[in-house]
Every structure is written in C-alpha cells, then in structure tokens.
Amino acid sequence: MVNINDVLDGHVALEIECLDRIYLNGYVPILQVGGQVIRFMREHLGKNIPSPAILEKLGTRFRAAVRDFADVHQIPIVQFKKDDRKIDVMQRFLSAQEKSGISGVVAIGVAQEYQNVFAATQRDKGAGVPWYSFTKADRRVTCYYFYLWDDDFGAGFIKVCAYFPYPVKVWVNGHEWAKRQASKVGLGFTSLSNGFKSCDDPAALQRICDTLTSSTIQDFFDRWMDRLPLPLDDYDRQFGYWWELSMRQIETSRTLVFDAPRHARSFFESLITDNLDIGRPETVELLFTGHGPHHLGHPIVNRTPYKTKIVTADTQVSLNVFFKHSRVKQYLKDGRALRVETVINSPRDLQCLRRLEHLPELQQKARDINARLLDTERVGQGCVLASPAFERVASPTTTVDGRRAPAMRFGDPRVMALLDALCASITVLGFTHRSLRARVNTFLGSDADYTTHQMSYDLARLRLNGLIARHEHSNRYFLTPDGLRVALFFTKVHHRLLTPLLAADQPPAPDILRDALRTIDRHVTGYIDNARLGKAA
Structure with a gap:
C-alpha cells in the first residue's frame, strides 16, 4: 500500500512556490459613474453638452491610432474568430519574437466582445436642448489585444476596449518571469511546461520567485502603456484620467517534482483511493487523453450502459475544491510533478481588497491554503491519535479558563x-x-x-475541545491540527476498522476470514458448553 507521506518525504526532487497566471483589470477610478463621465466631457474636455458623439470621436481616434501604430511598426493585425483560442492563434508570432530576443508587440488581435461600458440615454432639458445621462451596460464592442514579448515576463498581452471608459485587461505568467530572472543571473534549470523540472540551486530559485511583487507587475504595465497607442493621452493623465490595476484572477502554485513519474502517479492513486469513502468529493473526475471527462461518484441518469474504465498512463486525475468564486486545484503536471494551485477569482473571497497593491497579502493567504491542503492529505494517511488525546475528546473535560467542554463520544x-x-x-x-x-x-x-440549534451546540463543543477555530471578523470556521487528526482518526477507525470487522462473517468479507471466524465461533461455543453456561434469554 502506497502512503503519500512516504512519497512526499522520500521522492520529491524539487519543490517551488510561485505565482502562475496573473490576470488583472485596468480601470480609471474617476470614470466609474455617470456623473464622472459628464464632468470629464464638460470640465476636462470643455464641451458644453455632454454627448455620446464626443465619445464616438474619441473611439474613432483610438482605432485610427492602432492602425497607424501597426503600419509604422509592421505589426500584423489578426481578426479573432468566435471559437478561436487566442493564445494558439498568436503562438507563432510569440515564438518568432522570442527567437529574436527583442521585446516588442508581436501582433494585435481584434475581437468583438461584451464589455461593461457607458451607454447614453437622451433626455429633454427643455427648449429643444438635448441632454444625456450615462449608465453602465454590457455592450458588444471592439477590443484590441496587444500581444507582447517582454524581456522580463516573456509572453503576455494587454487588452484595451475601444469604448468609453476603456477597460483594460492584463495577462502575464509568474513562472515565465521567474525563468527569465534565473537565466539572467546564470542559475541553471530545466523547464517543465511553464514551470520548473529541476534547478541547480532550489533555494536561490525560491528567492527569485518570492521577489515577484506588485511593483514588478506595475512596472511592466507602466512600461508598455508608455509604448502602446491608447485612447487616453498624457494630457488626460495629468488630471488623473489614467488606469489603475486590480486583481481579476491570481493563481498561486506549489509544485512538487518527483524523482520518477511513477511516484507522481502513485501519489494520486493513493489519494483518490483513500478519499472514496471518507471526505468524499461530490465528483471524482478522470480526464482521458483524446476523450471527454468521465465522472465517478454519484449516479448520473444516462441511457447509455455504464462501463468500467481502467486508469491507464494517459489518464490525468484532477482534484478541485470550490469556494465561492474561487477554487483549489491539484493535478499532475506533465506526469512528473504535483501541482497545487489556489485560483482566486475574487480577492474578497479571502477578505482581501482588489487593488494590485494587496497582492502580497493575497499570495500569502493562497500559499497557506496550498499548504493546508497538503497537510490535510498528509494527516489523512498518518492520523495516529495517542490515548490521552483520545480520552480528552471522548470524555467531558474542563478548559483552562474553567469552561466545561462536552464530550465527543466515539x-x-x-x-x-x-x-x-x-x-x-x-x-x-x-x-x-x-x-x-x-x-x-x-x-x-x-x-x-438535525436542527440549527443542534448545529450551534455542536460547533460550540468542537470549539471548546480545540477542534475548530473561527476566522477573525468572519462567520467561517476552520479545523485546527488537532481537529483534523481527531476527525480523520474517529472516522477511519469507525469506517475502515470496526464496521467491516463487525460484518466480517458476511459477504463481501473474504472467504478465508469468514472460515476463520466460524472456527473461532465453534471453539468459543465449545468452551461455553463445557462451562455449563446457559444462553441469554
């Protein structure tokens, strides 16, 4: 039987924590409500009557600037189709630019997409004078994807919407940034897709990954916004009409590269097997190369016959834990490494603010979640509970402050x-x-x-026994290390030992065990008869 603790302790050749996918929103803070749009046109542009025609002229000027920029720098313009995977379309341009080793815009993608922009509503101010109010609405508008090759970050893009208030999106990858920094300081490594397979000095590589900060990303953004054609110019910027960055999607990863692919596979096989009856996820998903997803778990109504699929070398197992807008995912990277990623789609899910400057706080919380998942899996296959700890929970006790802690009776x-x-x-x-x-x-x-009052009582006794704790300023709880061990120990002993042993004289218990129990029962019955003890009524 494979134990994941043995795999993690004895067969991990490289372990690295790093930001992975970084996807940001760019927005103009003082152009977010209708009154600010009117002020922009009247006070900043000096227009007497705020009108959508003014915004249309600004958009037309921006679109012309993009075409001129492409002509001057001989940059191809690519019209994206509806079902295009944009990075695949742009990959040949990115690869060519990478070979040149020169930072630059490799291509400009054009797409029609729904964006949250300002729509105008005409009102009559009297005396035949038109007047407009402006409210946010989703509209299908033109967006420009400036795909870049950057000396620090490698491949990335900045997307600029051509309609007011010109929302922006930014995408870069933290692992690619770390690779370039390692190469610049002469640190030897080999790649594993967008991550690392090996490194001459893992500690130095981790220090590099830790230096990717919000200011590094902000510098990248500022550098390119100074080079790209934009709908706002330096005059607008002087008066505060410029973009700030907020976090849209941040992936914080922890990668454990095993010394042989078989250990990566045995880790997941052991993990899935151990959780089919305890802590069972709603769905276990096995992804087969060249085929669609197959689901094991709760029955699915399906007219086609159910079949058993043997897990083979081409099967990728993925574990996903969902929380509000975000999730934690765990999977095999290229069949060689264990990748744990906390994907935050809304920083508020972790009580963080959205602006880019709060990235360090968000990253630390995401790293803690990655560590907690691995710790949970480790404890799940090594949850020995010493007798005093068992007795403390299974019997009523008194806390250090004199409060009675009710028992959690096994x-x-x-x-x-x-x-x-x-x-x-x-x-x-x-x-x-x-x-x-x-x-x-x-x-x-x-x-x-099971009533809400019973749940409240149970939460209280879990807390008094030190098995759970409460997140500060939140109504959410989390398991303490003791709580995790107690929950797993009680559940495993009950489900995996007592329940099957008490039913060991019945199928599906093995025949050899059932025969042995019948032999023991026969001998015990003989001792009872020899002692002339009657049977209980």
Whole structure:
C-alpha cells in the first residue's frame, strides 16, 4: 500500500512556490459613474453638452491610432474568430519574437466582445436642448489585444476596449518571469511546461520567485502603456484620467517534482483511493487523453450502459475544491510533478481588497491554503491519535479558563456524522454553520431532524475541545491540527476498522476470514458448553 507521506518525504526532487497566471483589470477610478463621465466631457474636455458623439470621436481616434501604430511598426493585425483560442492563434508570432530576443508587440488581435461600458440615454432639458445621462451596460464592442514579448515576463498581452471608459485587461505568467530572472543571473534549470523540472540551486530559485511583487507587475504595465497607442493621452493623465490595476484572477502554485513519474502517479492513486469513502468529493473526475471527462461518484441518469474504465498512463486525475468564486486545484503536471494551485477569482473571497497593491497579502493567504491542503492529505494517511488525546475528546473535560467542554463520544451517530462531514475536502477553505449542517444532514440520513440549534451546540463543543477555530471578523470556521487528526482518526477507525470487522462473517468479507471466524465461533461455543453456561434469554 502506497502512503503519500512516504512519497512526499522520500521522492520529491524539487519543490517551488510561485505565482502562475496573473490576470488583472485596468480601470480609471474617476470614470466609474455617470456623473464622472459628464464632468470629464464638460470640465476636462470643455464641451458644453455632454454627448455620446464626443465619445464616438474619441473611439474613432483610438482605432485610427492602432492602425497607424501597426503600419509604422509592421505589426500584423489578426481578426479573432468566435471559437478561436487566442493564445494558439498568436503562438507563432510569440515564438518568432522570442527567437529574436527583442521585446516588442508581436501582433494585435481584434475581437468583438461584451464589455461593461457607458451607454447614453437622451433626455429633454427643455427648449429643444438635448441632454444625456450615462449608465453602465454590457455592450458588444471592439477590443484590441496587444500581444507582447517582454524581456522580463516573456509572453503576455494587454487588452484595451475601444469604448468609453476603456477597460483594460492584463495577462502575464509568474513562472515565465521567474525563468527569465534565473537565466539572467546564470542559475541553471530545466523547464517543465511553464514551470520548473529541476534547478541547480532550489533555494536561490525560491528567492527569485518570492521577489515577484506588485511593483514588478506595475512596472511592466507602466512600461508598455508608455509604448502602446491608447485612447487616453498624457494630457488626460495629468488630471488623473489614467488606469489603475486590480486583481481579476491570481493563481498561486506549489509544485512538487518527483524523482520518477511513477511516484507522481502513485501519489494520486493513493489519494483518490483513500478519499472514496471518507471526505468524499461530490465528483471524482478522470480526464482521458483524446476523450471527454468521465465522472465517478454519484449516479448520473444516462441511457447509455455504464462501463468500467481502467486508469491507464494517459489518464490525468484532477482534484478541485470550490469556494465561492474561487477554487483549489491539484493535478499532475506533465506526469512528473504535483501541482497545487489556489485560483482566486475574487480577492474578497479571502477578505482581501482588489487593488494590485494587496497582492502580497493575497499570495500569502493562497500559499497557506496550498499548504493546508497538503497537510490535510498528509494527516489523512498518518492520523495516529495517542490515548490521552483520545480520552480528552471522548470524555467531558474542563478548559483552562474553567469552561466545561462536552464530550465527543466515539460511536455516537451524531458525533460520527459530524466528524465525517468535517473530513470533506471543502473544509480546506473553511466552513460555515449552514454548509456544515447540510453535510451532517446528508450523513445522518433523510429521517434525521438535525436542527440549527443542534448545529450551534455542536460547533460550540468542537470549539471548546480545540477542534475548530473561527476566522477573525468572519462567520467561517476552520479545523485546527488537532481537529483534523481527531476527525480523520474517529472516522477511519469507525469506517475502515470496526464496521467491516463487525460484518466480517458476511459477504463481501473474504472467504478465508469468514472460515476463520466460524472456527473461532465453534471453539468459543465449545468452551461455553463445557462451562455449563446457559444462553441469554
């Protein structure tokens, strides 16, 4: 039996934490409501009557500037089709620029996309004078993708919408940035897709990854915005009409490269096997090369016959834990490395603000989540609970401040359902009164009437026993290290030992075990008869 602790402790050749995909919004803070649009046209541009015709002229000027920029620098303009994967279309241009070793705009992609822009509504001000109000609405407008090859970041793009207030998107990759910095200082490494397979000095590489900060990304943005054709100019910038960056999607990764591909595979096979009955995810997804996704787990209504698919070398297993708008994903990278990524699609999910300057806080919280997932998986296959710890939880005790901590009695159906629910993967990101109660109800069964008051009582005794703690300024809870060990130990002993052993005289217990139990039962019965003890009524 493979234990993931043995795999992680003995077969990891390289372990690196780094930002991966970085996707940002660019917005003009003082152009976000209708009144600011009117002020822009009247006070900044000096127009008496705010009108959509003014905005149309600005957009027309910007589109002409893009064409002139492409002509002067001989940059191809590519019209994206509806189903195009943009990076694939642009890859040949990026590859050619990379070979030249010179930073530059490699191509300009044009797409019609829905954007949240200002729409005008005409109102009659009286005396036949037209007047307009401006409100945000989703409209299908022209967007320009400036695909770049940057000496520091490699491939990236800056997307500029051609309609007011000209929202911007920025995409770069943290691993690609780290590769270029390592090359500049002469640090030897080999690549694993966009990550690292090996490195001469892993500690030095980690220090490089840690130096990718919000100011580094801001410098990249400023550098290119000074070179690209834009709908706002230096005059606008002097009066504060310029873009600021906020975080749209941030991927924080932890990559563990194994010394042989078989160890990467055995890690996932052991992990999935260990979680099919304890902490079971709603869906286990096996992705087959050249085929669509196959789902194991809850039955799916399907008219086609169910079939068993053997997991082969071409199968990629992916674990996803979803939380609000974000998720944690765990998968094999090129069959050689374990990649854990926390993907934050809304910084508020982790109580962080959106502006780019808050990236360090967000990254640290995401790294903590990655570590918590691995710690949870480690404990899941090594959850020994010493006798004093077991007794402290299984019997009523008194806390250090004199409060009574009710017992969590092993075998009690409600306690076992509660701890079973706490083993679920979703608790890596925390849980609420409501979400935990729903899972406990699932384990207790439809006949149980598990009330909100019972859930409140159970949360209190979990907290008093030191098994859970509460996030500051939040109604979310998380398992403490003791809580994780207790939940897994109780659940595994109950599900994996006692339940099958108590039913060992029945199928599907092996024949050899059932025969042995019948032999033991026969001998015990003989001793009882020899002692002339009657059978209980």
